[in-house]
Every structure is written in C-alpha cells, then in structure tokens.
Amino acid sequence: MFGKRDVIVHGTDPYNAETEPAALAEGAITATDAFYVRNHGAVPEASEWRLRVEGAVERPLDLSLETLREALPEYTVTATLQCAGNRRAGLIAIRDIPGEAPWGPGATGTATWTGARLADVLALARPSGEAVHVGFEGADLSPEAKPPQRFGGSIPLDKARRPEVLLAWAMNGEPLEPVHGAPLRVVVPGYIGARSVKWLDRIELRRTPWKGYFQEVVYRLLPEDGRPAPGAGMPLGLVALNADILSASPTEVRGYAFAGGERFITRVDVSSDGGTTWRQAELLEDLGPWAWRHWRAPLDLPPGDHELVVRAWDSSAATQPEDEASLWNPKGYVNNARPRCSLRI
Ligand SMILES: Nc1nc2c(c(=O)[nH]1)N[C@H]1C(S)=C(S)[C@@H](COP(=O)(O)O)O[C@H]1N2
Ligand SMILES: [Mo]
Numbered sequence: 001m002f003g004k005r006d007v008i009v010h011g012t013d014p015y016n017a018e019t020e021p022a023a024l025a026e027g028a029i030t031a032t033d034a035f036y037v038r039n040h041g042a043v044p045e046a047s048e049w050r051l052r053v054e055g056a057v058e059r060p061l062d063l064s065l066e067t068l069r070e071a072l073p074e075y076t077v078t079a080t081l082q083c084a085g086n087r088r089a090g091l092i093a094i095r096d097i098p099g100e101a102p103w104g105p106g107a108t109g110t111a112t113w114t115g116a117r118l119a120d121v122l123a124l125a126r127p128s129g130e131a132v133h134v135g136f137e138g139a140d141l142s143p144e145a146k147p148p149q150r151f152g153g154s155i156p157l158d159k160a161r162r163p164e165v166l167l168a169w170a171m172n173g174e175p176l177e178p179v180h181g182a183p184l185r186v187v188v189p190g191y192i193g194a195r196s197v198k199w200l201d202r203i204e205l206r207r208t209p210w211k212g213y214f215q216e217v218v219y220r221l222l223p224e225d226g227r228p229a230p231g232a233g234m235p236l237g238l239v240a241l242n243a244d245i246l247s248a249s250p251t252e253v254r255g256y257a258f259a260g261g262e263r264f265i266t267r268v269d270v271s272s273d274g275g276t277t278w279r280q281a282e283l284l285e286d287l288g289p290w291a292w293r294h295w296r297a298p299l300d301l302p303p304g305d306h307e308l309v310v311r312a313w314d315s316s317a318a319t320q321p322e323d324e325a326s327l328w329n330p331k332g333y334v335n336n337a338r339p340r341c342s343l344r345i
Contacts, residue, residue: 004179006034010101014039015179018106025246025254028285028294029078030109032172035180038083038107040151040214041142043178044199051167051184053121055204056131061124065169065183071124072116077164079189079290080258081196083107084219084236087244088332090324097332105244105339108258110291113187115168119161121203127157131205134160136186136197137212145213153195153219154210155188155237164189164290167200189290190261192236194219209235222330241320242336243268243295243312250301250345253281257312258292267313270297274307275338281310306343 006023010016015037023034051068053061086107088100122134135154142151159165166187169176176182181198188195194214209215215235222233239260246255257265269278281297313319321327324337 004033004037007036008104008106010103014041015043016101018103019109021105021246024106024109024256025294028110028287028291029172030111032111032174032177032180035109035111035171036083036107037179038085038193039140039179040144041140041148044139044141046178049183049201051201051203053125053203053205055135055206056128057205058126058128059124061121068116068121068167068184069169072120074114075117075163075166076112076114077166077187077189077290078110078112078287079164079187080108080110080292081187081193082239082242082258082260084192084194084333086242087335087337090335090337091328091332094324094328097330100332105246107193108256108292110287111171112173113166113168114170114173115166115184115187117163118165118167118186119163121167122157122160122205125205127205130207131157133157133206133209135204135206135210136195136200137202137204138181138197139199139201142214144218149213151197151214152210152212153197153215154206155191155195157205159188159191190238192219192239195237218331219333220331221333224328224330226330228331236333240334240336241312241314241318243310243320244339245308245310245341248308248341248343249299250343251299252296253299253308253310253341254294254296255310255339256292256294259312259314262289263314263316263318264289265293265312266315266317268293268295269311269313271309272299272301272306275309278311301343301345303345306345308341308343309338310340311338
C-alpha cells in the first residue's frame, strides 16, 4: 500500500506495520521501505504547509519549509525510533490486551535523519520565562480520541534544546516519505516514538506537559489493575533498555540492543541453557550515541533442546527484567523482558 516490503501489517485503516526480523537483521540502518509505521489516523493530505511556533515565546513564527531549509543549517543524526508498544505480543501471551496491536520485535528501527535543529528554531522564537515544555502537533486527525483529535505530544524544553533533536525532512538520505511524516517531523532521540511527531505543523511552548489525548491518556504506564483515564499512570518518555533476538541457528544468534534515554549499551550476554550460564556477545557497528547496537554470538550446540536467553546491559549498569509476567500492564507498553527462543537441533 505504501510500497513497503518485508513488513508485517497490523492494520490498514490506519496503516500500521512492523519490520520483519530478517529485514532488521540486514544491517544496523533499517531500509526505509522496510521501516515500521505507527499511525493513529490517516496520513494527512498534502496541502499548503506552514510551521507555526507559538505559545510562551517572545517572537511567534510562521515559517515555510523553504525558509526553514534556507535560513538554518542542516544536520544529520543517526537515531533509533522505538514504539512504546514494541514487543507487546510477549505481554499479550501472558494476558490478552484487547484493541492493541500485537507488535513483535519490529516496532523499532534506525535511520539517519536530516533537518534543522529544533534548538535553532527555538532560538529564533525566543522562549519566554514561562516555557518549560515544547509541544508538537501533527496535521493528522485521530479517530481514537473522542471527539477526534490531532496527534501531539511534548518534551521538556531542556531536551528540546539539545543538538540531537531535529525537525527532519529527510530519512536515510531521501526526502521524507508521506507515511513517515512528510514534509516535516520531529525526531527526539532517546524518547519513545510517540514524541517524534509526524506531519508537524505546530510547535507550542508551554508551562505544562501536553494535555492532548496521546500524552494524557495514551502512552502511559498503568498499574496492573489501572484503567486509561486522563492523568492515570505515569507518562512514558525516555525509552527503557531493551533487546531482542532477530535470528537464531545452531551456529549463531543475532539481535539488537537499545539503551534508550541518554544511556548506551555496554554489554550483551547470551545463554544457551535457559539462563544458567552466560557468555558475552560481540557488539557490532557503533552508529553513535542515539542508535541501537546490533550484536552476534557464535553457538556450537549439540543435538537436543536448547533455550536461548539474552540480557543486555546499559551504561547505568541496568539489565533487562527476567520475564514478561512481572511487566504486564493494561496498555501493553515497555515489554523489555529478556528475549528467549527455543531451538531443537
Ligand atoms: N502526527 C503523528 N505523529 C506520530 C504518530 C501519529 O500517529 N501521528 N505516531 C507516533 C508513534 S506512536 C510512533 S512509534 C512513531 C512512528 O514513526 P514511524 O511511523 O515513522 O516509524 O511516530 C509517532 N509520530
Ligand atoms: Mo509508538
């Protein structure tokens, strides 16, 4: 439908699809035509596009894409996007989560993103003393909210001023595709995918975090017995340490590990006896502080049944939780349990 290949489609209206493990395993940069898509509404129709910057600013802006591209220097950042619902299927296996897509390990991917620094746009608009959060609003209308609402979210102003946060018009060296947010999207490295708002046409400097449905009700971690309601549970922001297996054979296991936040991957351990003994995997290509690490470990397994388990470690010395049972939550977010895989040889 959008010329995507190697994807598992979870819905067509709106279109949602994840990358197949084999396509993720091809390299640390995910091909654009295999990159996952997470939409909460229809891709908005192309129209006369402007970016407004308003709210707690001394100088509100109303920019064309040409002005943005010509007036500001262009930067490229390699960053992993990860949906908070990535690996939800593992939680659904514990207890059903009706109405939420059963994402496997492929609601994540890594691309190079090119655009202007949000910091440079903010410097032009001059945030006032009141500004603490930066809100982003997309042009898409989501029927998930009643009444329908545009998709939006916010990040703290401190993060918004960091050099890695981009207003991107290109992905993997090509013009951004409509399904990934053309003509302009935010890319917030280290934060859940939901903050990287696509089809961005409004930035609002605010005193408080975004009050829209997708931050006040959705994308929050509820207690096991919680119900979605405005302000219930905790808002998700920084991505938690996570890893998954992308391929496993009698001679080799491969996968990804993503630290999230401002952390980086320090080690990945692999067990082939269900977690009794561990060996270190080899960390592959380092794409910089905002990208995952792919890893591999050679195996030499005798005939029989084997259970592979993986645990990644990050620069805060945290490792992944043992299993999904302790992580189940009503919306099915942040499944970062140690991935497991059975092999019969
Ligand atoms: N405007 C808008 N931005 C959005 C969304 C959306 O539905 N509408 N989905 C968000 C979510 S939940 C994720 S995980 C990422 C996915 O980006 P991608 O589709 O380019 O992979 O976009 C985010 N930005
Ligand atoms: Mo997401």
